[in-house]
Amino acid sequence: MQINSLVKITLVFTLCVILMGAYTRLADAGLGCPDWPGCYGMLKVPTESHELAQVQQAFPEHTVETEKAWLEMIHRYIAGTLGLLVLLILILSLKTQDAPKKLPMFIAGLILFQAALGMWTVTMKLMPIIVMAHLIGGFALFSLLLLLYLRNMPLRIPGGDPTARKLAGFAAICIGVLLLQIMLGGWTSSNYAALACTTLPFCEGNWVDxxxxxxxxxxxxxxxxSFEFGVLDYPARMTIHVAHRIGAIITAAMLLYLAFKLIRDAKSNIMRNAAWLLVGLVILQVVLGVSNVVLNLPLGIAVSHNAGAALLLLNLVFINYALWRKA
Incomplete structure (x- = not known):
């Protein structure tokens, strides 16, 4: 199997892990299994009477919630498969003469760190800083896999494109701003602050004070x-939520300006198409974010908001790669 074919499969699995992780977190199933890597000391969710009897002895303070436990274990099964795929990519990269070596090694190290964060998420009872770090690690893995894909398939932009030198720096700033906004989103979610404000554009009442x-x-x-359901008081959660909304406005404005400049000035169809995709993804993210507030955080829309953020990041990684390569 060619490395890039495997990387494409791994990218799909990474997105599945990100979405399943978001679904598990938003469904309040992050502690569906109180131990790691198994569930109540087993490789699957205990459902049989003799298994439940063992759980009662080993975990007398817990009650098995089958649906939540299965959500958590399915997430772990997919993540474990992802780890094996990353290991296979590393082996193939080391065996292939012209393939990058350092990047696959870094990705393999990151997946091991992600596994540790997954364990700490459970053992530290959903501590927000660990939950957010685990989320950011998933996004970083997604981005690095795309970068590896591009490295193995040299990008060629036909013709000279003078926008590269002019916009490469701003595009790099944009990806930094987007990463900060994703971190704010992760902090909002891990502190259960998504519904701290229920009005638009900012928050109800005299929120500034x-x-x-x-x-x-x-x-x-x-x-x-346990940090499940959050431990911060309302003013702190409201502050996190407002910061995320203000960050969204700034991020959307910067990304749309970048897209406008690329659509207007770029000579390459590749770059213009990437810019139009950026416009579509930004609009979609704004609509999903507003819908989360208006519709009281429906699970499907909240998970889709995570997916939109991941795809936005991937789009900006591609744009930066293309601009900096040309520059």
Whole structure:
């Protein structure tokens, strides 16, 4: 099998892991299994009477919630398969003479760190900083796999394109801003702040006087038996939510400006198509974000919002790669 064929399959699995992780988190199933890597000491969710009897002895303080436990285990099964695919990519890359070596090794290291974060997410009872780091690790893995795909298939933009030198720097800033916005989204979700504000464009009441940045963005939230459903007070959660909304406005404006410049100035059809896709993804993300507030965070739309963020990041990785390669 060619490396890039395997990388394409791995990209699909990575997106599935991101979406399944989001679904598991939003369905409040992050602690569906209180241990790791199995579930109540087993490789599958215990459902038989003798299995439930063993659980009662080993985990007397827990009650098996089958649906939540299966969500968590399916996420782990897909993530485990993803790990094997990344290992196979590394082996093929090391055996192929002209293939990149350092990037597959870094990706393999990242997948091991992701596994550790997955374990800590459970053992540290959904500590927000760990949950957010696990989310960002998934997005980073998605982006690096696309970069590996592009490295194995040299990108050629026909003709000279003077926009490369002019827009490469701004495109790099845009991807940094998008990453910060994704981190804000992860922090909002992991602190259960998605419904802290239920009006638009910002928040209900005299929200400015209730802002609490120090508490909202402190990575240390004290010792708690569990961080499930959040431990921050309302002002802190509201601050996180408002920051995410303001970040969304800034991010959307910057990405749309980048797309406008590429559509107007780029000579390459590849770049113009990427720019139009960027416009579509930004609009979709804004619509999904607003829908989350208006419709009270429906599960399907909330998961789709995660997917939109992942695809936006992938699109910007491609644009940056194309611009910097040409530059």
């Amino acid at each position: 209730n802002l609490s940045f120090a508490k909202a963005f402190s990575p240390f939230q004290g010792e708690h038996a």
